[in-house]
Structure formats: C-alpha cells, structure tokens
Amino acid sequence: DAGITQSPRHKVTETGTPVTLRCHQTENHRYMYWYRQDPGHGLRLIHYSYGVKDTDKGEVSDGYSVSRSKTEDFLLTLESATSSQTSVYFCAIRAPGTTFNYGYTFGSGTRLTVV
C-alpha cells in the first residue's frame, strides 16, 4: 500500500545490539500501531500511538520502546535485541472515526532476525 511504508524490509542483527524499525505514512492518520507476527500467536500489539508524542503499551511491550515526533513517522526500537524478538513486525494506521468498518491499513512488514 503506497500510503504506508516500513523500513528496512529485512534485517539481521546480533543479540544485544539496538535496532530501530521505521514506519512512515503519507495519509496523515492519527492512529498508528506496531504488531509482531509469530507462528501460533497471530498478530500481537506491541505499542500504539494516538498522536504526536502520545504513545502507549500493548500486550507485548517488554523490551520495546517507541517514539512519534511527527505525524508521519512511528519508530519502534529494540533497546537490546534478543533471539525472542526474531519476528515479522507490522505497522498499521487508522483514520479516526467512531466506526470500524474498514479496520487498519497495514504496511508490508519488516522481517527481523536476531542471531
């Protein structure tokens, strides 16, 4: 989807190193989310943002931090990567509104391998 891009698409990193994943949107949407996808677990919410500098934790936030200094960018940082953080990471955006008829729009994902 042209409105949301994730970078990098693939990354291999060593245990203990910091890693930052970037999510960039051109839709000017208020809400942004980071999920991880793992076999047997589906997609699980890591962190989310409801505006510039407004972020909160999801269900699997330990070991992750986020920042949102501009509407268009939502960064996910692994402070000290561990093998358990090997996963596929998806960013999602949503326009504000009271209905959920169209859900989120997801990026193409970042495959992260921690060795």
Add this chain to the structure above:
Amino acid sequence: DQQVKQNSPSLSVQEGRISILNCDYTNSMFDYFLWYKKYPAEGPTFLISISSIKDKNEDGRFTVFLNKSAKHLSLHIVPSQPGDSAVYFCAAVKLTGTASKLTFGTGTRLQVTL
C-alpha cells in the same frame, strides 16, 4: 488470555466449493469483528467487517456471520478460488476514547485446490 481464537490452523477446499473459516471470542464487549487476509511476504489486508449489532454482512463472494450468543463468527467464501489461498485472521475491537486496538486470532491457512 487469548480473547480471539481460531482453532483450525489450516483448511483445504476444492475450487468452486464453499470455504468456511471459524473464529470464537470470549469478550462480549467487542463492538466490531473483522477478517483480514494475508499473503506471504505481504501485510494483512482488510477483507470484511461486521458490527456487533448485526448478524450478517455480505460483500461479493464473502459473507461474515456473527452468533453473539455462542460468541462465534464465521467467514464464508463462495465460490472459493485459487487466489483465495492465504492466511485469514479474524480480529475484534472494543471501541474506546483513544486508539481502539484490534485483537487478532492466530490465523487459519486456507488452501484452495484445483
């Protein structure tokens, strides 16, 4: 605590037949339920949704049924096509004042065979 469950990890269906994907949930406060489709190396894409006040929503070949008393929803694909082969995730959301958050099931891999 898995609030949204997809108990069938995989399903194989012949082309032209009906595919039925199932999802169960535990939280009766969910306001919307959604289905997403995911191809390998791509992000999930929205397929269809249903409000908790309805029991059926239809969009072309795709129909979602909601049974609130059983806390169960299902996605029917008729007729199934080879391009429907993908992983399907059901998801649910309770609307809140801030960023409403989707809770996903574990996914069902659908294979449509010729």
